[in-house]
Structures are given as structure tokens and as C-alpha cells.
Amino acid sequence: MKHLDEYRDPAAARRYADGIAAIVTRPWTIMEICGGQTHSIVRHGIDHMLPEGVTLLHGPGCPVCVTPPGMIDAAIAIASRPDVIFCSFGDMLRVPGNDRSLLAAKARGADVRMVYSPLDAVQIAQDNPGREVVFFAIGFETTAPATAMTVLQAESRGVANFSLLVSHVLVPPAMDALLGDPANGVQGFLAAGHVCTITGYRDYEPIARRYSIPIVVTGFEPLDLLQGLYMVIRQLEEGRCEVENQYNRSVRPDGNPAAREAMERVFAVQGQDWRGMGRIEASGLGLSERYVTFDALRRFPMIVPGPERASDCISGEILRGVRKPCDCPAFARGCTPGHPLGATMVSSEGACAAYYRYRRTALEPTA
Known part of the structure; x- marks a missing residue:
């Protein structure tokens, strides 16, 4: 626990909070873009440590949350077929579509299984050659390389009864969409460290320039977040708009070249619907033409994701x-x-x- 405790030292956290208070001269609004950052901020009360006038907003950084209801409806329709075994990460099972969830479909008899890795679904397909096995591929750039490697593995093993319902999304286009919304007053971003371990942070530099907004890549521990907030606010106070890397123990400018190569080989960038945000161009990943035989929506062409319906949920x-x-x-x-x-x-x-x-x-x- 030694190294973990170093990033949760209360005295060091207070020094960072005092340092932020010492440089703030006006109100600022900053958004953390990752759900893991949100949980750390709320759990440790980091937002309560900040001086009055510094506001933190929570962004669309939860991969399960941004998956559109229409895609979940399509997942349920596929899973409800008697010839299908449908595999998904656990969090996804309880997320509602427009009407119900995959867990509700399972309760009605659908063969829905929780897996810990997309490779588990490939093994299930090999063990059940008489049935179609579909994996619900969701998440940001963090999980996309594992999906890409799974496609390559399925191809090399000749697993013909395996396919993917793909709903991978990309962070920079979503940030671009948020900044283009007049209702959103974000003045600085904390970018997700785990996404940037894959992609690096060069893709964020055009956003910082276009919107004159500072972006700081951070980790998830309290001191990571407080140091990242200090770096964002210092840029704002000095009138700078750059991309900085607080999480340099894990993130490199160009990320992980092998992971990026796998993504670029298997996927093609496309427009994507986001829950609550509508369609964002060039914000999703679909299977490239080379690998469309693994696309579940092509394998079951009668199933088409529908639009998001109005709801009282905010x-x-x-x-x-x-x-x-x-x-x-x-x-x-x-x-x-x-x-x-x-x-x-x-x-x-x-x-x-x-x-x-x-x-x-x-x-x-x-x-």
C-alpha cells in the first residue's frame, strides 16, 4: 500500500488545496471527463476542498452510461433469439434501454452471460459451435484494443459463430461537442488518464487551440486530481490554453503504439449516437470492411437500433x-x-x- 498511500496523503492534499486557493482570482468551471475521476472526487470530497467559485462538472466519462438506449434495445433483440448466447460486461446488464434491460431479458429466458473479457466470449463460441455467440463491445479507447485483439484472435482460430455488437466511443469528439453547446460553460478539462495511456494526448491539442481551453491529463487518486486542478487553474489564471500531462507516470505523448495499431487495423471511425447527447460525428468505432463478418448487426440485419425516446430521467x-x-x-x-x-x-x-x-x-x- 506504500505507493497508493503516497497519493492519498491528507497533508499533501491540503497543501494542494491551499495552493489552488492562493492563485484563484475569479470563478472557474472545470469538467472531469472520466467516471473514475468523478467517483474519486465525490468519495474524497475533493470538490469541497476547493475555494468558493471553483465549480466541478461531471462529464460523459462513463462508458456504460453513454451507450444509447437504441443500441441496448438491439442487444436485447439479439439476445432474445433462441439460437444466440449473448455476452456482456456486468455493468451493462442492468442499464435500461428504451423499455427494459438485458437483465430483464435474461429473466424472460434469454441466454445472457456476464464475462470479464471479450476473449471469454470467443471461448464460449468455441464451446458452443451450434449457436451464435455475440459480445456487446462497449467502452472508450481504453477497452477498444482488447476488443480489437479479440477479433484478431477469433479470425486466427477460425471461430465463425462469434460476432460483436459494437458501441465503442471516442473521447475527443465528445469534448468537442460539449464545448460547442452554448448551455455548457466548461472553461477547463481534466482528461482521463487511462484513455490517454492508450491514445496519448496529442489528439487533445487541436481542441485546446480551437476553444482556447486548458486540458490536463490526470490520474485518479486524490493528489492526482488536486494537482491536475491546480495545473488547469494556473493556466486559466495565466491566460494559457495548453495540454499538460499530470499523469506522466503512465501516459506518454503518443500513448501505446501497439494498442493503437490494433485499433486502427480492426476499426474504422464513424458517427455514433450517445445517450443524452444525440449523434456526434466521428465519435465512434465500427468494424472496418476487412472485419465486417464479425459485425452482429450485419449477421442479424433485421435488427436496427432505434432512436432514444423521451424520458423523465435527467x-x-x-x-x-x-x-x-x-x-x-x-x-x-x-x-x-x-x-x-x-x-x-x-x-x-x-x-x-x-x-x-x-x-x-x-x-x-x-x-
């Missing part, structure tokens, strides 16, 4: 940083992790789940 506004969980009248009342109304309460990286776990007593509505 998770879309939470994902855009327009509102916070405590602004929802259903928070901790009609909406709980045991009975979630929206994706941000389901996922272990969702903002509503973080507030429920760490701040429910202070925020739940009173009668």
Missing part, C-alpha cells in the same frame, strides 16, 4: 454537465442502485451512483 443532462444528480427529484427516492431509472445510477462509474454511495445522507430529498 441522466442525459447529467452526462452533458448541465445538471447534477442532486438536481433530480427522483434521486435516492424513486431512483436507487437497486431500482435505477437511468444509466448514471446503474454503472459503478456513473455520477448518480457516486452521489448515492457517498453523499446520499446529505442530498436525499426530505418529505
Whole structure:
């Protein structure tokens, strides 16, 4: 625990917070783009350590949360076929589509299985040659390389009964979309360290220049986040707009070349729907023409993801940083992790789940 404790030292955290207070001369609004960062901020009360006027917004950094309801509906339709074994990560099972979740489909008899790796689904396909096995491939650039390597493995093993329902998304286009929304007053970003371990941070430099906004890549421990906030605020106070790397123990400018090569080999960039954000051009990954035989939507062409329907749940506004969980009248009342109304309460990286776990007593509505 030695090295972990170094990044959770209360005295060092207080020094960083005091350092932020010493340089702030006006209000600033900063968004962390990753759900893991959100949970660390809420769990450790980092936002409460900041001087008055420094506001943190929670962005669309939860991969489960941003998966559009129409894609989940398509997953349920595929999973409900008697010839299909449908595989998914655990968090995804309880996320609602427009009507119900994969877990509800499983309760109705669909063969839905939780896996820890997409390679598990390939093995299931090899063990069940008479059935179609479909893996729900979700996530940001962090998980896309594992999906890409799984496709290459399935091809090399000649596994013909395996396919993917792909809903991978890319972070920089989402940041671009947020900054182009007049309702969003973000003035600086904390970029996700684990995404940048794969991609590096050069893709963020055009965004910083185009919108004159500082972007700092950070880790997930309290001192990572406080140092990253200090770096963002120092840039804002000095009138600079650069990409800086706080997480240099893990992130390099060009990321992981082998992982990027696998992604570029298997996937092609395409437009993608995001829950609560609509369609964002060039923000998703689909299988390239070389690997379309592994595309579940081509294998089951009668199944087409539909649009997101209107809902009373405000998770879309939470994902855009327009509102916070405590602004929802259903928070901790009609909406709980045991009975979630929206994706941000389901996922272990969702903002509503973080507030429920760490701040429910202070925020739940009173009668």
C-alpha cells in the first residue's frame, strides 16, 4: 500500500488545496471527463476542498452510461433469439434501454452471460459451435484494443459463430461537442488518464487551440486530481490554453503504439449516437470492411437500433454537465442502485451512483 498511500496523503492534499486557493482570482468551471475521476472526487470530497467559485462538472466519462438506449434495445433483440448466447460486461446488464434491460431479458429466458473479457466470449463460441455467440463491445479507447485483439484472435482460430455488437466511443469528439453547446460553460478539462495511456494526448491539442481551453491529463487518486486542478487553474489564471500531462507516470505523448495499431487495423471511425447527447460525428468505432463478418448487426440485419425516446430521467443532462444528480427529484427516492431509472445510477462509474454511495445522507430529498 506504500505507493497508493503516497497519493492519498491528507497533508499533501491540503497543501494542494491551499495552493489552488492562493492563485484563484475569479470563478472557474472545470469538467472531469472520466467516471473514475468523478467517483474519486465525490468519495474524497475533493470538490469541497476547493475555494468558493471553483465549480466541478461531471462529464460523459462513463462508458456504460453513454451507450444509447437504441443500441441496448438491439442487444436485447439479439439476445432474445433462441439460437444466440449473448455476452456482456456486468455493468451493462442492468442499464435500461428504451423499455427494459438485458437483465430483464435474461429473466424472460434469454441466454445472457456476464464475462470479464471479450476473449471469454470467443471461448464460449468455441464451446458452443451450434449457436451464435455475440459480445456487446462497449467502452472508450481504453477497452477498444482488447476488443480489437479479440477479433484478431477469433479470425486466427477460425471461430465463425462469434460476432460483436459494437458501441465503442471516442473521447475527443465528445469534448468537442460539449464545448460547442452554448448551455455548457466548461472553461477547463481534466482528461482521463487511462484513455490517454492508450491514445496519448496529442489528439487533445487541436481542441485546446480551437476553444482556447486548458486540458490536463490526470490520474485518479486524490493528489492526482488536486494537482491536475491546480495545473488547469494556473493556466486559466495565466491566460494559457495548453495540454499538460499530470499523469506522466503512465501516459506518454503518443500513448501505446501497439494498442493503437490494433485499433486502427480492426476499426474504422464513424458517427455514433450517445445517450443524452444525440449523434456526434466521428465519435465512434465500427468494424472496418476487412472485419465486417464479425459485425452482429450485419449477421442479424433485421435488427436496427432505434432512436432514444423521451424520458423523465435527467441522466442525459447529467452526462452533458448541465445538471447534477442532486438536481433530480427522483434521486435516492424513486431512483436507487437497486431500482435505477437511468444509466448514471446503474454503472459503478456513473455520477448518480457516486452521489448515492457517498453523499446520499446529505442530498436525499426530505418529505
